[in-house]
């Protein structure tokens with residue numbers, strides 16, 4: 001497989017999809033809900049996923065697509081070439097703020113991440129990586145992450161963590177929030193991952209993410225030395241939902257050991 005050619009093709013269709021999404025703000029955006037009143041989807045999420053499927057199938061009909069909106073075929077294994085796509089990560093931001101949403105894509109070959117992309121559609125900022133070659137932010141190389149102490153860390157975490165819940169020990173999370181320098185919550189998992197790989201955040205944690213939220217980001221993470229796992233310290237399970245932490249290597253294990261305790 002010609003990785004460079006695949007990378008050029010992926011970038012081309014990501015930029016084109018971005019232009020289409022920006023143009024969509026001049027038209028009506030139809031908003032629907034999915035699993036709950038706060039789980040939004042729009043015609044633009046679906047159209048963008050379809051756009052990718054059509055382009056990728058024309059490029060190579062053997063490539064398979066696992067997308068959030070389920071417009072591709074059912075993907076039950078990562079055999080062959082699989083594109084894991086979130087056409088809009090941060091749909092609520094897309095609808096409400098018209099900014100702070102990402103296109104994110106990971107390209108996997110027999111389960112191994114080869115190419116990763118996170119594209120901030122409104123800022124036209126691209127974070128990307130070629131496995132084993134390097135990672136870039138708008139074509140400038142991303143540096144390896146520098147050591148950080150937990151007291152100096154800024155972490156991405158959302159409000160569901162700081163309210164009592166039946167999934168994690170809430171006291172320990174409050175201790176984490178008290179210990180770190182600051183917390184941020186951006187409403188797009190891919191954006192928070194992009195910030196960790198570029199050192200703007202030192203960690204991001206989520207109790208439940210899907211493969212398409214992180215499929216691009218974890219490939220970029222490897223290239224800069226960020227560590228991305230589930231709460232058991234194992235690789236994220238790409239065929240289901242899973243817990244997720246990505247962090248600077250100096251604080252990844254510490255956060256898991258000291259601050260995250262799942263309720264059984």
Ligand code: IPD
Pocket residue numbers: 068086088089090091092158186187188189190206208209213
């Ligand atoms: C969501 C965003 C959000 C995260 C949710 C995701 P979507 O993705 O990444 O930040 O907290 O878990 O589902 O639905 O906007 O693509």
Ligand code: CA
Pocket residue numbers: 040041068091
């Ligand atoms: Ca969604």
Ligand code: CA
Pocket residue numbers: 068086088089090189212213
């Ligand atoms: Ca998402």
Ligand code: CA
Pocket residue numbers: 045068086087088089090091
């Ligand atoms: Ca989405």
